[in-house]
Structures are given as structure tokens and as C-alpha cells.
Amino acid sequence: MKQKIITLKHVAEAANVSVTAVSLVLNGKICQIPESTKERIWEKARKLHYRPNSIALSLATKKTKTIGIIIPDITNAFFAQSVHYLQSELTRHGYVSLLCDSEERFDKDYQSIELLASRQVDGLILALSAESFLESNQQKIVELLHQISIPHVFFDRCGIPGKTVVSVDNQACGAKVIRYLLRNGHKQIGVISGLLSLSSSRERLMGVREALSEVGLKLDQHQLITTTFSVESGRLAASRFDNKVTAIFAFDDLLAYGVMEALRAKGVRVPEDISLVGFDDLLFSALLGCRLTTISQPIKDMANKCCELLMAMIKTPFIAQSIRLPGELIIRDSVQHI
Structure with missing residues (x-):
């Protein structure tokens, strides 16, 4: 009945x-x-x-109390944790969320934005794929966002002028890692970066070069590898450094896990033979046999600020802001003084 x-x-x-x-x-x-x-x-x-009746209410108020979230990879623990805090904060503001995973693909980012617009979400939180920030694709994203005219905030990564974005201070964090390695006697440092279409990767690399230049050093081409953020990419990258490198800075912890596994397979010890630093401070970084020194991102604070800005934007449009929160260097066991 x-x-x-x-x-x-x-x-x-x-x-x-x-x-x-x-x-x-x-x-x-x-x-x-x-x-x-x-x-x-x-x-x-x-x-x-x-x-x-949410449908009747949305017709009356022209608001659905729904926010769309797009992330590039739900299997990446950083984004999984980010979604947890974003959804928690949105709930506190009286909103529910619709989550889309683009699987690091531009076409899925584009389709997800169209889908969420058709569901008449009140706002968007965007952590788009590296593909979407390639010049030709980025322009299509910009045009689509202009067309749908829905308030939106970029989370973690952006690089599009005139957009509101919340991220960690990637440049300062990159410099902080290099200064720490330099203080521990390392001058030959290998860097494994994410794809440089990502603002987060470019900014971390700027920090690396800034800190090296302070002591009259530079990052040579053979010391830099750009790749995707994954354990497998870390494994492959580790084999491309020559024996002159005494330390490796991986731009996320997943890459560092892959590096550690590849080195262990070759009988190379961390930190006795080579030092290693990651970025993100994922759960397993404190649980490894050699606990990983890494940068801790203030994910909860980033999520809260992102939601705060979006709520304000939904009420009243405002001039774009770029919010960069400080990261913390978590010193553990994976760096040795030489």
C-alpha cells in the first residue's frame, strides 16, 4: 500500500x-x-x-541545496580524504553533494560538468584532471563554465586566471623540502614531479628551484622526471636516476611508495643509501618500515575554506581569490644526514 x-x-x-x-x-x-x-x-x-518535498522546494526557491564535486581519482587517498572533509562541511551548511570521478580524463571532466549542470546544482567544487589543464582543453573548460554560469571553486589545482582556488602553498612547501635536504648535506637531488599541466606540480617545482638557487645550485634536466601521480609511476621513475643522486623528492606520497619499492627490489636502502621525501602525508606514510618524511597538507582546512568561499559565492558573486594555506614538513626516518 x-x-x-x-x-x-x-x-x-x-x-x-x-x-x-x-x-x-x-x-x-x-x-x-x-x-x-x-x-x-x-x-x-x-x-x-x-x-x-525537495523538488517542490527547489522549484519555489530556485535552489537544489546540492553541490557537485569533481575529482580526478577517488583511489588516490589524498582525494578520498578531501571528499570526506568536503562532504562533511557541505552537510554542516545544509547541502548534499553529487560526486564525479573523472579518472584523470578531460572528456569525463567535461561530461561531469555538463551532467551536474543538468542536475541544477547550486555550486561546483572542481579538482580537474591534468588533461583538462592542457591549453586546448583548458579553453573548452573555461567556455563551458562561462556558459553554465554556476558558482565554482577550484580545489588543490587550477592555473586558470581569474578563478577562485584553494590549495596548499605548493611553492613554499617545495622550497621547504629542498632546504631541509640541503641542511642534511644533499646537493644532488632528484625530483619526481607530477605532470606540469598541473599548477600544483609547477608551483612545487618553482619552490625547488628557488631553494636551490639560494645556495648557487640549479636543477639539471637529468635530475627531473615528470609523470603521473601513482605508485607504478614512482617505480618506473626510480630506475631513471643515476647513482650521483643522494636524495629524491617525490611530489606525492604515492610516487614515494613506488620509489621505495623499486629501490628495495634493487637492494638500495632508504635512508642509508638514498634519502626520500614525499608530499601529502597519507596514512601509510607513518606506518612504513622506514617511515616517510613528507609534507602534510591541511586537507580539512582546505576543504572548509573551499566550502566557505563557495557558500559566499552562491549568495553574492565576488572577485576571484587564490587561497594558499601553509603545509607542514613532517620529519620521520627517510632522510639521512651525509
């Missing part, structure tokens, strides 16, 4: 008030209704198991 749908009218009749009064109270609107009447309305609504 189909369950009876309880409407505002049923609650109004039970509370002996108008439908308008019920709507004002249950939607939290400012009104002159006495507190005793408000309590009676809430009591009757609970007793009748009233549930608001």
Missing part, C-alpha cells in the same frame, strides 16, 4: 495554523510567530513524520 504523503497542509491542520505559518517555521524564516506556536508546529511535524 502506498504511503500517504504528508504535506504542509496536513501539518497546518494538525497545529491549527495557516500553511504560511508552517512554511515559515519549518524553513527557518524570520517571523513574528510566538515561540509556543513554533514548538507546536515542530511537534506536529515530527508526529506526522513530515518530510519536505
